[in-house]
Amino acid sequence: MSLRHALxxxxxxxxxxxxxxLKIFNVSLxxxxxxxxSQVYAExxxxxxxxxxxxxxxxxxxxxxxxxxxxxxxELRHWLTEVAPTxxxxxxxxxxxxxxxxxxxxxxxxxxxxxxETAAGAERDLAALSDAVSAEEDDxxxxxxxxxxxxxxxxxxxxxxxxxxxxxxxxxEAVARRP
Numbered sequence: 001m002s003l004r005h006a007l008x009x010x011x012x013x014x015x016x017x018x019x020x021x022l023k024i025f026n027v028s029l030x031x032x033x034x035x036x037x038s039q040v041y042a043e044x045x046x047x048x049x050x051x052x053x054x055x056x057x058x059x060x061x062x063x064x065x066x067x068x069x070x071x072x073x074x075e076l077r078h079w080l081t082e083v084a085p086t087x088x089x090x091x092x093x094x095x096x097x098x099x100x101x102x103x104x105x106x107x108x109x110x111x112x113x114x115x116x117e118t119a120a121g122a123e124r125d126l127a128a129l130s131d132a133v134s135a136e137e138d139d140x141x142x143x144x145x146x147x148x149x150x151x152x153x154x155x156x157x158x159x160x161x162x163x164x165x166x167x168x169x170x171x172x173e174a175v176a177r178r179p
Contacts (some may be wrong), residue, residue: 001036003033004043005075005076007047010029011072012076015065015066017065018044020065031151047072053066053072070145071145087092097111100112105173109166113162113166122151123152123159126152126155130148
């Protein structure tokens with residue numbers, strides 16, 4: 001995913017200023033694709049230069065409201081339906097797990113416990129976000145809730161796996177201690 005496509009997707013729901021987009025971004029997409037204010041404004045400029053969005057209103061202090069152009073909508077649809085998602089095969093978390101045999105079992109269990117706690121914290125944060133999400137049924141809210149559910153389930157799986165892996169190390173230790 002790119003910031004370009006995230007902004008096009010948000011603008012597909014309706015015109016918005018950079019400030020409005022950043023607010024929406026921070027409560028919806030930041031868990032998936034974080035971006036700073038300077039990145040959002042710079043990308044809006046590039047999108048306008050490329051003819052993918054257009055300025056539809058200007059207000060005080062240089063405030064601009066952007067709307068997606070037909071070419072931007074076509075680019076968004078192309079990206080959604082024809083561009084395969086990037087799947088990174090790298091995980092520094094799992095690379096560390098692979099080499100946990102280089103530390104004491106207690107340290108390995110502590111690492112896994114931290115992973116479980118981090119995932120549980122992310123689960124709690126997403127659950128709180130889920131409670132705060134509007135009950136509106138527009139496309140952005142509906143599909144945003146689907147993405148939120150993925151995050152909840154993914155973090156639950158990470159937490160459950162880390163708990164399981166920690167237990168496996170404990171079981172291995174118990175077997176090693178037997179005479």
